[in-house]
Amino acid sequence: MSGQHAGLRLLVVGASSGIGHAVAASAAALGAKVAVAARRMDLLDELAASIDGHAFELDVADTATIAPVVQQAVTALGGLDAVVFTSTVIPFAHIEDTDVATWIHAFSVNAIGANNVLRAALPHLSENGVVLVASNSDVGRPRAGVAAYGASKAALDEILLAWRNEHPDLSIIRVGVGPTQDTEILRGADRDLLSQLFKSWVEHGQLPAQMSALRDVANTLVSLVTTAVANPSVVPEVVQLAPRIRPDVAQE
Template sequence: MSAAHEASKGLRLLVVGASSGIGHAVAASAATRGAKVAVAARRMDLLTKLADDIGGTAFELDVEDSAAITRVVDSAADVLGGLDAVVFTSTVVPMAHIEDTDVATWIHAFSVNTLGANGVVRAALPHLSENGVVLVASSNDVGRPRAGVAAYDASKAALEEILRSWRGEHPELCIVRVGIGPTQDTEILRGADRELLAQLFESWVAHGQLPAQMSALEDVADALVSLVDLAYRNPTVVPEVVQLAPRIRTRDA
C-alpha cells in the first residue's frame, strides 16, 4: 500500500448513498486505503454485496425519513466505535421542464438532496471525533442551472445555504462541500424519459453545459477520499468548497 493510501488506515467512515455510483466508489476506495467503512442506502441487495466485498457493515436507509437517519447514524457510530468522517452522496435528479415540474417532484428533490443531507449532518454531530470531517457531495452547476433539472439545481443551491449556516453556527466543524461535474458510470439518468433526455442534451450542448469528456468515476471517488484524508490529517484548515470538473484531454495527448 502506498504512503498516500496509508493515510486512511483506521479511519472510521460512514458513506450515505453507497448502493451505486459515486457513493459506492467512495466506500470501495476508502476500504482499499484501510478505512473502517459503514455504508447506508435504500437498495439493500446492492449495499449488502458492497459491504461483503469491502468488509464493511450495511444499513438500510431512506434519507427522506429523519427518524431513520438518526437511528442509522447512531448504529453506524456504535459499530465503528465513533465517526471520523461522514460522506453524503445520496441524490435524486428528477428531469422535467420547469413548467411541468409538479409539487411532489419539488418536495422529493428537496427531501433527499437538501433535508436528507442536513439530517445526516445533524445526526452525525454527537458522534464525530475531534478532527471529524463531513463531506457533502453536491453539483458544480449551482448558480448555473441547466434546462430540465430545476428541482435538482434548486435543491443543491438550498443545500449550499444550509451548509453555510452549519459553518456559521458550528465553526468547530469541518464541513466540506464538493461540487461534482459530469461523471461517467453513475446512475444519475436512471429512469429518465429518453425523448425528454434527447431534448435536454441538445439544450445542454447548445449552452456549453455538456463537456466533451466526463470525469472517471474512480478518479472522482479517489479525489473525495483524498479530501477527507486531507481535512482529517490537517485539522486547523477546512477545504470548505471544492469544485471537481472534468479535465478535457485532446485525442493525441
C-alpha cells in the same frame, strides 16, 4: 496501506451505486473501516461483503430513521471520524411540468436529507472529524429540465453555509462534482425528454467534451477527507471538480 487512511471510521450515505459506492470501495482499499447506508439493500449488502464493511438501510427522506441508523453505524465502526454524503435525486422535467411532489422530494433528499444526516452525526464525530457533502458544479448555472435538482442543490449550499456560521469548529467540505461517468443519474429517465434536454444542453454549451472517471472522482473525495482529518487546522470548505479535457483521449 497509508497510515493516513488506516483505521479511519467512515460512514458513506448514498453508497448503493455511483460516487458513493466508489468512495466506499476506495476508502476500504486504503484501510478505512467503512459503513454504508442507502435504500437498495441488495446492492449495499454486496458492497459491504466485498469491503468487509457494514450495511444499513436508509432513506434520507424518512427523517425519523436517520439518527437510529447513524447510531448503528457508529456502534458497528466503534466511533466516527468522517461522513460522506452522496445521496441525490435528479428528477428530469421541464419546469412547468414539475409538480409539487417532485419539488418536495428533491429538497427532502438533496438538501434536508443532507442537513439531517449532519445533525445526526454531529454528536458522534471524533475531535478532528470531517463531513463531506457532494453537491453539483452547476449551482447558479441552471440547465433545462432539472429545476428541482438545481434549486435543491442551491438550498444545500445555503444550509452548509449556515452550519459553518453556527459551528465554525466543524470541518465541513462542500464538493461541487462535475460531469462524471457511470453515476446512474439517467436511471429511469424518459428517453424522449432526455433527447430534448440534450439538444438544449448542447446549444448552451453545457455538455463537456469529456467526463471525469468515476474512480478518479471517488479517490479525490477520499483524499479530501483524509487530508482534512490529518490537518485539522485547515478546512477545504468549497472544492469544485471538473473534467480534465484532454484532446488526445478518444471518447466512447
